Amino acid sequence: MSLKSSAGKARAVLARPFHRNGAPTALHPTSLWAEAVKVVRLYLAPVWDKFASWSGRYVRPVVSSVSALGAVVIGAVVLLWILGASFGWQEAKVAALLGSLLVLIAIAFIVGSSMYAVTLDLARTRVAVGDNAVGSIAVTNTSPRPVLPAALELPVGRATALFHLPRMKPGAVHEDLFTIPTTRRAVITVGPVRSVRADPLYLLRRQVLWTEPTELFVHPRTTALDGPAAGFLKDLEGLPTKELSNADIAFHALRDYVPGDDRRHIHWKTTARTGKMMVRQFEETRRAHMAVALSVNTDEYERDEDFELAISAAASLGRQAIKEARELSVVTQSGPIRCETGKNMLDDMTRLAGSTRRGTALQLARSLADSVPNASVVFFVVGSKVTPSQLRSAAASVPPGVRSFAIRCYSGAQSARANIADLTVLTLGDLGDLAAVLRKAIA
Template sequence: MITRAGWGTLAASVLLDAVAAPLGYQQAGALSAGGIAAVGAGLLWTLRRPRLEVRREVTPVKVARGDAAIAMLRVTNRGRWRRNGLEAHDTCRDTAIVVDVPPLARNSTGTVSYRLPTRRRGETPVGPLRLDRADPFGLARRTTSYGQADLLLVRPRTVPLEPLNSGRQRHLDGSASRSPSGTITFNGVRDYVIGDDLRHIHWRSTARTGTLMVKELEDVSLPYTTTILDTRAGAYGGDDEFELAVDAAASVAWSATRRRFPVRLLTGAGELLSAKGGAEEAETVLDRLALVERATDADAPADVVRRAGSGGALVLVTGARTALTGVASVRRRFDQVVCVWVGSSSADDGPLVVPGVTVIEIGDLAELAAAWPH
């Protein structure tokens, strides 16, 4: 393929010959012929496809927003001749990445790494990768595609937060519909499963049914957190505010699940996750929130709260001041209510005060960690 420089050289050569030939300028004719010959030589230089083995690795495949993600490119020359002038072209979302590949002798391998942009959350396609080989004068170029696009998952940033004080101690009979399995309160009996503690066998029920039965125990005092993320398109002043809101919601839910406390995560589109807690579910929280986007038809936080049940702690993350007053009417349904407001207040707005609700105004994650209730 002829490059722009090559087409320019051809056009200049033809024009020079057309002007100089009628006037008898032989030197100009020689220059014109030389330009055309240079373009032809460039095409011959790049005509044959180079025998290359190309491998690209993206590490890590999951990364927090703003953290480093590296693409490692390894190119091996399997041809008989030394290869110079190789240029790798990669894409990551809307960003074009161009890197020079070092000269490769026969059967040698060159390695080059480059950083991928991770400012935006979501599934980020990387590639497909192209290798360009140009002639020494840049008049002709051959482009070859290698492999398929890889996926880089950019997840929210998080800060560790202490679980909010909440529980189910007010249930006198010890039953709680969403309590995870625990070791404190008797809630019934069930069939024995291999691996159950033999000390929990309920012998009276076993004798009556003829089948091994074990006591089902529940810990009714574990902190239970319901996190609601406002995903309405007009609730935030811009993309940066929404990204911070997602980071805040992720910090709340991730911190609770990694401490093995149950969490329910809701958005304006419905339930995103219901977790009993654990390291794997903490990773799932980040994976799910990596794909959350704003929507014009998302429900208002007040409507989401009405469907959220009751009990435990409620955390609302929003960028709309009007959304905070909506949770005041349901605060009695929860042990503790925290509203995280993302944005910047003006002097005319005044402080955010909602009776019975802890309001935290943040401009970054550090402010969330500093103001979080302990």
């Protein structure tokens, strides 16, 4: 937008008539102020856009290269020059001159451009807790002349790794390997790789970004549920219900024939023996649909380790269900977890954060009954502070005919099994005991 067109629009705004019931009216002070603001915006908008573009291209890089110490030194130099010129203090002028020389020397260290080709490569972007994430940085000198030694910085989460580049000839390649410790579940942002130039006093510091940031997912630990534990989950397939049906796979009893019944279900041996038409009656079965309710309310856990154990237990159950191509739903107080693939599920569980402001396990159980009404088996994964009465109320929210279990996570506790009405309560003290705990559920 040109200044000429802006001025024309401004005049049109001021000349706009104000009518009420067909008659011109005087401008209200508020309306006049609003119109004046519009005029100022129309005039200043193109000027401000040009200034913002210019400052972003030239001013911002200069300002960002000044360190905190450099800003103090530059401010002191300006102040000393003013004092020396105003009061004739020779000492202030000498100090200002020395400070100016330091700033000029610092500028000499950061001027110039470096021509690098930098590649950041993470061998795996998804690892489990305890596995080392290995990566490499490859730097190639693409300039036609040698480059002086420099430093590269690699932000890794909140920390920063420093790599020293030697003097490199044209076309030379320097590669550094690094490992990232993965002691806790987290999403770690790695990068971007940046080259840094600074003077010896760190008055000025110039950096150039060479790569894009990469996310490293440190998934929660999981354990395999093969063998008897997996067999326990397979037994849930086709779980019979108490609802009767005229056609299914779970035979229930015989009853008298009613006109309209399918003749294929007539039991001919009994019909011949009794002289009456008898048909088979079945119990309805439902395909196994596992629902996992994982509480993320940290008030229900004794320690942070218990919360991580609960996430690992829920992830292990979900991973086994996905491995066997079963329907799976995982819900938390924060919302549902994606379960299309194991990678999606573990990624979402990696991002989970506990909070004391979340709802209780009982509220989670009630929301689960509404969001997953067709579940055939339900696992409540909770902390040790959830009381038996709360578990009983949570089990009561599950529809009749749905098998329900509660896994109370308490690091270091002995594995145990108990029953609260129709709810089977399992105590888990170590992730490696999960398969054994599940075996106890059917013992």
